[in-house]
Amino acid sequence: MSLERDLLAMATEPAAGPRPQFFDDPAMDRVWDVLAALTAELAVTRTRLNSLERVLAEHDCLPAGVVDGWVADDEAARDQAQAHQEMLMRVFRGLLQDAAAKQ
């Protein structure tokens, strides 16, 4: 799935209201927030891999080693780069929202 940039920004706008700081050092809040997002994205990825393995097993269709030997073509590389951007928007949401809320 590739997303328009402005949709990513729109979905990342902070909700209007106070942004609490729980730690003395705001950097600590940020680090934990990023960790939470990374953990969630990692769990999503593991779910995806698990689903994929089950689908492939059901269809009996992926010879061992094929993924390891695969190289992305231009289009796949572009899609994957776009997906990396999307993931970073999710993981660093809090950073961007803090910055936006200060304006």
Add this chain to the structure above:
Amino acid sequence: MSATAYSIKTPAAAPLRAPLPLPVSAIETHAALPQLAHDDQARMNVGAAFNTFLAQRMLPAVERAARAEVEPARQARLGQPAADRHEYRRDLEQNLTWRLWSRLRRSNMEMLQQAGRLAVLPQLPALVETCREINAGHDRLELDPTFQPPGYLSRLHSHLMPGGYVAELGDDDIAAGAAYDVVTHAVLGGRSGPASDRAGRATLAWLREHRPGWTPRRILDLGCGIGTNTCVLARAFPDAEIIAVDAGAALLRYAAARAASLGVTNIRFIQGDIETPPVGDERFDLVMTLMVLHETSRPGMQRIFASCREHLAKGGLTFHLEQPPYRDKPLLEQCLRDWDGRYNNEAFWSAMHDTDLAAQLRAVGFPAQHVFETTANAPPLGATTATQEDYGRGGAWYVVVGEKPLLKEVSV
């Protein structure tokens, strides 16, 4: 396998505060429901799992830290326990376990909201079209293009929903409704049932028990949101005429399309301010708010209560469902319950839970002997029942009721 059971030396299983969440794929389908691709579903499910983890594993740690660290530290420093919730909370806020639990809870809520929006926005044009078509086929949606929502709804975005209830992203927008449907299910881990309508089922169960055989002919649902709970009453009382009011046009368009697609045809969804509901001088047998008052303001709530009395028919009932008030609860529990008020953008949460709602109903003219406090509950569908309070996300609801007597009271 040997027949002898092997016993591992571990502590006994902790009592369930939050059962394993139901996947977002369990949401009751209808024509307007957004389609979630694999990873979007996974994000919702991971968010629900995160909340379950926070309630089941980290909340007990917070409670232990409060007893073992926070309370003794104050005692050692000042020689006396905290006098009220505010003192207790200021101590808690210095505690590492509280900080971590709070940080993760807040982060997870922000993530779920972002994930809900990111799942909905790419399919918004198609969803808008679907809702347009459905709503063109009936006349049960009444929007007011000149409507100005009360400030508390636009200034503060409840439970961190970007844009809040009243944002309009484009013509005939339904984004807030669609995101609300999906995110609410995930936040509650499906404990509110496939239609996120446990409050409606609790209301119905209460009516069946306390007014057996009663069939309200006209019902006014103030702050209906996407109408999931309204639909419970609409189905239970198919001959009743129901008016559901909300400020959010995007919610109402979605609610109307959802209800129509589910075959519910006795609810009219009207945009307006529930402080002065746009229903002329009509009267209703049942006037209710479900989980709404905590999002308003003190004067707002007083005006809502006054409107309830004004629009209640003789012999009718006004019914308000919320989380229980803080009074008489231990200070730690008050702080845990107050988390949403402080960190989840619930405008009137803290003050409302300190307010005597029954007294407020009496103050707008309900006779004292016709105002009472009660509780309502309904079994969570699908999920296993949690045996302990999750402080604000589960358990029994608090209800305050006012009745308008059939006959005028004779004052003595």
